[in-house]
Amino acid sequence: xxxxxxxxxxxxxxxxxxxxxxxxxxxxxxxxxxxxxxxxxxxxxxxxxxxxxxxxxxxxxxxxxxxxxxxxxxxxxxxxxxxxxxxxxxxxxxxxxxxxxxxxxxxxxxxxxxxxxxxxxxxxxxxxxxxxxxxxxxxxxxxxxxxxxxxxxxxxxxxxxxxxxxxxxxxxxxxxxxxxxxxxxxxxxxxxxxxxxxxxxxxxxxxxxxxxxxxx
Amino acid sequence: xxxxxxxxxxxxxxxxxxxxxxxxxxxxxxxxxxxxxxxxxxxxxxxxxxxxxxxxxxxxxxxxxxxxxxxxxxxxxxxxxxxxxxxxxxxxxxxxxxxxxxxxxxxxxxxxxxxxxxxxxxxxxxxxxxxxxxxxxxxxxxxxxxxxxxxxxxxxxxxxxxxxx
Numbered sequence: 490x491x492x493x494x495x496x497x498x499x500x501x502x503x504x505x506x507x508x509x510x511x512x513x514x515x516x517x518x519x520x521x522x523x524x525x526x527x528x529x530x531x532x533x534x535x536x537x538x539x540x541x542x543x544x545x546x547x548x549x550x551x552x553x554x555x556x557x558x559x560x561x562x563x564x565x566x567x568x569x570x571x572x573x574x575x576x577x578x579x580x581x582x583x584x585x586x587x588x589x590x591x592x593x594x595x596x597x598x599x600x601x602x603x604x605x606x607x608x609x610x611x612x613x614x615x616x617x618x619x620x621x622x623x624x625x626x627x628x629x630x631x632x633x634x635x636x637x638x639x640x641x642x643x644x645x646x647x648x649x650x651x652x653x654x655x656x657x658x659x660x661x662x663x664x665x666x667x668x669x670x671x672x673x674x675x676x677x678x679x680x681x682x683x684x685x686x687x688x689x690x691x692x693x694x695x696x697x698x699x700x701x702x703x704x705x
Numbered sequence: 706x707x708x709x710x711x712x713x714x715x716x717x718x719x720x721x722x723x724x725x726x727x728x729x730x731x732x733x734x735x736x737x738x739x740x741x742x743x744x745x746x747x748x749x750x751x752x753x754x755x756x757x758x759x760x761x762x763x764x765x766x767x768x769x770x771x772x773x774x775x776x777x778x779x780x781x782x783x784x785x786x787x788x789x790x791x792x793x794x795x796x797x798x799x800x801x802x803x804x805x806x807x808x809x810x811x812x813x814x815x816x817x818x819x820x821x822x823x824x825x826x827x828x829x830x831x832x833x834x835x836x837x838x839x840x841x842x843x844x845x846x847x848x849x850x851x852x853x854x855x856x857x858x859x860x861x862x863x864x865x866x867x868x869x870x
Binding site for chain 1: 713714715716718719721729730733734736738742743761763774776783784788790794798801807812820822823828831834842843847855857862
């Protein structure tokens with residue numbers, strides 16, 4: 490595919506994704522934040538469903554060598570970077586996806602978050618140019634690199650190559666784990682619902698008792 | 706149209722996006738946002754700084770700015786799609802944060818997100834919808850990082866809410 494076609498396909502995908510997210514109010518930040526802060530799971534469940542479908546799809550195609558998996562070394566910076574990101578997204582009330590979606594709805598705060606995401610990236614480029622860490626893609630080896638705090642590269646494909654078991658088998662195991670998480674959330678929601686109904690019934694009873702007392 | 710009147714179940718929305726994302730994975734690569742945003746940062750920096758940008762090696766070694774980088778257009782597409790959805794469902798209106806504290810939080814949050822994405826070489830979308838389904842080791846590192854970060858962020862946020870209350 491020529492770069493122009495790639496850009497067009499990407500724009501089309503982005504447009505559909507943006508439309509679906511706007512209509513569903515899906516937000517990655519809410520998927521994590523609401524589960525942690527409010528014990529509500531509307532977005533968490535949607536995220537898990539997507540991850541299950543994708544795990545089966547990606548590892549299935551990777552079993553036959555199809556697809557374009559990401560390839561770069563990971564390490565301490567992967568954890569640390571997303572840790573900072575996690576704090577930032579809760580404070581900003583939006584992540585990389587919802588900043589674009591909310592900006593499209595006319596949310597000036599989201600646009601502001603986006604501008605400062607760009608500024609943060611530029612600041613990092615200055616820090617990197619002084620520290621040269623984490624290693625640039627050209628110097629990545631795919632192997633453990635202890636001095637640079639890098640663990641190298643591994644995914645379902647490398648597991649398949651190493652153990653001779655198709656990638657999809659590992660994918661199905663991960664999907665089963667995600668399904669268990671999903672079931673756990675459903676149970677918790679049912680328990681919350683039952684608790685809520687119990688409270689309401691008690692409240693009604695008290696109200697009725699009070700009304701009866703007044704009548705007497 | 707019914708689609709623009711009722712809120713869509715996020716499970717349906719995300720399942721549909723996941724199926725499309727599998728096509729993306731086969732054609733070019735999984736859904737991602739951070740890479741495109743970095744390229745936009747580079748292009749904007751180039752427009753402002755010109756040749757001075759060469760003095761920052763990051764932009765010649767890690768991310769040389771190119772306008773024909775497909776990941777940029779995913780983000781622009783999301784902006785466009787959300788705009789169309791909001792206008793069609795009469796939900797488009799300007800929302801401006803009212804309190805100074807909100808502006809400050811958004812600014813700090815934005816800076817942390819941008820800095821974090823580049824430090825990790827990955828964004829949250831790639832974590833959930835790219836690395837994790839590819840079972841990349843980085844997915845598990847990133848997932849642990851973002852959950853820990855969201856937890857710390859929530860603690861900070863709760864503290865701020867209690868102080869304001």
